[in-house]
Amino acid sequence: MSGSRIVVGVTGGIAAYKAVGAIRSFVLAGHDVQVIATEAALRFIGAPTFEAISRNPLATDLYDGVAEVRHVALGQRADLIVIAPATANTIAKLANGIADDLLGNTVLASRAPLLIAPAMHTEMWQHPATVANMATLHERGVHVVGPGVGQLTGSDSGAGRMAEPEEIAEAARGILERGRDLAGLRVLVTAGGTREPIDPVRFIGNRSSGRQGVALAEAARDRGAEVTLIAAHLDVPAPSGVAVHEVGTTRELQLAVERLAPEQHAVIMAAAVADYRPAETSEGKLKKDGTGAGLELRLVENPDVLAGLGADRPDGVVLVGFAAETEPDDERLLELGRAKIARKGADLLVLNRVGWTEGFASPRNTIAIIDRAGDRVGEASGDKLVVAHRILDAIRPLTSI
Ligand code: CTP
Numbered sequence: 001m002s003g004s005r006i007v008v009g010v011t012g013g014i015a016a017y018k019a020v021g022a023i024r025s026f027v028l029a030g031h032d033v034q035v036i037a038t039e040a041a042l043r044f045i046g047a048p049t050f051e052a053i054s055r056n057p058l059a060t061d062l063y064d065g066v067a068e069v070r071h072v073a074l075g076q077r078a079d080l081i082v083i084a085p086a087t088a089n090t091i092a093k094l095a096n097g098i099a100d101d102l103l104g105n106t107v108l109a110s111r112a113p114l115l116i117a118p119a120m121h122t123e124m125w126q127h128p129a130t131v132a133n134m135a136t137l138h139e140r141g142v143h144v145v146g147p148g149v150g151q152l153t154g155s156d157s158g159a160g161r162m163a164e165p166e167e168i169a170e171a172a173r174g175i176l177e178r179g180r181d182l183a184g185l186r187v188l189v190t191a192g193g194t195r196e197p198i199d200p201v202r203f204i205g206n207r208s209s210g211r212q213g214v215a216l217a218e219a220a221r222d223r224g225a226e227v228t229l230i231a232a233h234l235d236v237p238a239p240s241g242v243a244v245h246e247v248g249t250t251r252e253l254q255l256a257v258e259r260l261a262p263e264q265h266a267v268i269m270a271a272a273v274a275d276y277r278p279a280e281t282s283e284g285k286l287k288k289d290g291t292g293a294g295l296e297l298r299l300v301e302n303p304d305v306l307a308g309l310g311a312d313r314p315d316g317v318v319l320v321g322f323a324a325e326t327e328p329d330d331e332r333l334l335e336l337g338r339a340k341i342a343r344k345g346a347d348l349l350v351l352n353r354v355g356w357t358e359g360f361a362s363p364r365n366t367i368a369i370i371d372r373a374g375d376r377v378g379e380a381s382g383d384k385l386v387v388a389h390r391i392l393d394a395i396r397p398l399t400s401i
Helices: 016-028 047-054 070-077 088-096 102-108 122-126 128-139 165-179 211-222 250-263 305-311 330-344 384-398
Strands: 005-010 032-037 080-086 114-118 148-151 157-161 186-192 196-199 202-204 226-232 243-247 266-269 276-278 299-301 318-325 348-353 364-371 376-383
Touching (some): 005 102, 016 032, 032 047, 080 088, 080 102, 088 114, 114 165, 186 211, 186 250, 250 266, 250 305, 330 348, 376 384
Parallel strands (some): 005 080, 080 114, 186 226
Antiparallel strands (some): 148 157, 196 202, 276 299, 348 364, 364 376
């Protein structure tokens, strides 16, 4: 993909000289490259080198171009920010949102994907502070290329050597291409948990927060899809730029899904759907009778929305189900998943483990994806947005456009 706007942040490490090669690859691939070098970077490589190679004036000082609020302008217009080399200090600042220079401010002012190429000595790379900072960046969905293992600056060698310029260019290309890879696709996502009223003030429900479904809607939107979200009692706000239909009960969700599914290229059933509802809903609030006799509620089964779609599948729609299971054993979890995907007639099933402390309401998730043959075709662990992208990566090749 040529013609993207890439901001390349160069920070103060000896590997800054290798960043010049990556910048050159971006320019030769037809991208508009804006280099932001930190003061420390300029102790390794001179400004004329960056300007000549990037074919643009270098940006360094936060206090230049204040009138046009430059850090915001640079951040907002970027399609991708690449930081190479990313020193231990830079990684620590990124993990903590510190904005004490033009690069830090630009990163915070941007919604573009961020790719970093760490470079440092092995001891620094393995220091618990760096390990914790990298974990934070991974969770936030930051892309990381390298570091490799090899000869370091001195006579020693080990992990911490910055990725080669070609590797950085390749990683950037992957991110930019995936950037709009769902353009032209209509994607329907259900999120949250349905609730079945017992009376005007009580319901039978579940603990789903809707976070994973919302992350899927957000990720699909960012990759260019036209997204519709069927929202059942979300704990988190629905993303902007997505058409939202609010539903309460399983039967309301079913109506919305069945109406919208035939227009979609993919239907992702991330919502936790109540399997049963009270046979009767009381018009007034149920009163306790005070005899100590207890209360019996009779439940009737709800329609299985996904299985219904699977049995009477709208043309060309990829169907994706979720299976939240409490089974602790990995192999048995997979077996449950295989039985479920067959029963539901879905193309893919996203398996995750839930429990008293796992899955629901957490910003993180751990999933495995299986296909109709029961084969594991993907897995992911981390921030729900990162997991959402992996799920979309598995769906993309199954769609017809
Ligand atoms: N689902 C659905 N309609 C239902 C129940 C579930 O469409 N009445 C969908 C969910 O949105 C999810 C998938 O089916 O994508 C699996 O949901 P899950 O609750 O794990 O499965 P159940 O069918 O309820 O099976 P079981 O309770 O036996 O685990």
